[in-house]
Amino acid sequence: xxxxxxxxxxxxxxxxxxxxxxxxxxxxxxxxxxxxxxxxxxxxxxxxxxxxxxxxxxxxxxxxxxxxxxxxxxxxxxxxxxxxxxxxxxxxxxxxxxxxxxxxxxxxxxxxxxxxxxxxxxxxxxxxxxxxxxxxxxxxxxxxxxxxxxxxxxxxxxxxxxxxxxxxxxxxxxxxxxxxxxxxxxxxxxxxxxxxxxxxxxxxxxxxxxxxxxxxxxxxxxxxxxxxxxxxxxxxxxxxxxxxxxxxxxxxxxxxxxxxxxxxxxxxxxxxxxxxxxxxxxxxxxxxxxxxxxxxxxxxxxxxxxxxxxxxxxxxxxxxxxxxxxxxxxxxxxxxxxxxxxxxxxxxxxxxxxxxxxxxxxxxxxxxxxxxxxxxxxxxxxx
Ligand SMILES: [Mg+2]
Numbered sequence: 001x002x003x004x005x006x007x008x009x010x011x012x013x014x015x016x017x018x019x020x021x022x023x024x025x026x027x028x029x030x031x032x033x034x035x036x037x038x039x040x041x042x043x044x045x046x047x048x049x050x051x052x053x054x055x056x057x058x059x060x061x062x063x064x065x066x067x068x069x070x071x072x073x074x075x076x077x078x079x080x081x082x083x084x085x086x087x088x089x090x091x092x093x094x095x096x097x098x099x100x101x102x103x104x105x106x107x108x109x110x111x112x113x114x115x116x117x118x119x120x121x122x123x124x125x126x127x128x129x130x131x132x133x134x135x136x137x138x139x140x141x142x143x144x145x146x147x148x149x150x151x152x153x154x155x156x157x158x159x160x161x162x163x164x165x166x167x168x169x170x171x172x173x174x175x176x177x178x179x180x181x182x183x184x185x186x187x188x189x190x191x192x193x194x195x196x197x198x199x200x201x202x203x204x205x206x207x208x209x210x211x212x213x214x215x216x217x218x219x220x221x222x223x224x225x226x227x228x229x230x231x232x233x234x235x236x237x238x239x240x241x242x243x244x245x246x247x248x249x250x251x252x253x254x255x256x257x258x259x260x261x262x263x264x265x266x267x268x269x270x271x272x273x274x275x276x277x278x279x280x281x282x283x284x285x286x287x288x289x290x291x292x293x294x295x296x297x298x299x300x301x302x303x304x305x306x307x308x309x310x311x312x313x314x315x316x317x318x319x320x321x322x323x324x325x326x327x328x329x330x331x332x333x334x335x336x337x338x339x340x341x342x343x344x345x346x347x348x349x350x351x352x353x354x355x356x357x358x359x360x361x362x363x364x365x366x367x368x369x370x371x372x373x374x375x376x377x378x379x380x381x382x383x
Pocket of ligand 1: 211
């Protein structure tokens, strides 16, 4: 049996060349945690966690590492269920007499789900390496290239309103056939101008998505949707304020013909289920590197497929391309950044970058993720 011997974290941080904004957040640094799992028979699995605060997430990975030592490294579902079970009460759990931690506090849930996700992903890498197969093949997928789209149009203080149009046209020039614009940060009238300029710059044949980072109330979002419908928008992503629920998404979905995307901030399949079944979303953007890992992402992909909904995982293409390759008829594709300015860490983390041609990325063919971490790069950018 291949047993878990050691789990380490490598938190990375690097300042951005320029401060970038979404409607919701100011980004001055890029952050990333690399998880490294070693087995007693010499296998090494790695994964990315995209979650903060990094010290808290790394602390949870460290605590879970002690509990996982000696367990079967290939039993991904079993290990996932074991860790997840610690998030809820169990008989006598408050006394921790069974040697396990007391039920984990509710304020830690996002960090705990990120830690579970990172460990799970590293174990999937190990499963692939133990079998000599890429993860997409373990999942039954094929190795043909998958579609990708480029995200851009972050706000920069003092930049002209139409700067985003030139930027996204550049991604089309580079070969992308689908681009996503950050929106929601300015007035509706200003946003309509940005979107009008972007559509004019990229032409009529390129797919254009809008990522709103939860900028709108329901009423404002319906008004916004009607204003941008003439620009042939492929999806509205995270359209509504964080506290609004599938009930509100359902009203929005009935009020516009533009499909709704959501999911990158969800922690489990259970809330994703409600957004699919009750909220009317058409694109699920669950991020295995933020919460839950591949084990939960696969469950969500099956759920989406059964409802005729597409998966469009949030960023981390070196990981998520494996899932997309395994759910081709139920997948839109993977998200990549048009340039390295927002994600210099993701850009340099692997020894080889994924190559994009004609809007498609080549998926890795080697065992596990098929993308080996560049440890010199990790050493240089340690937080
Ligand atoms: Mg987004």
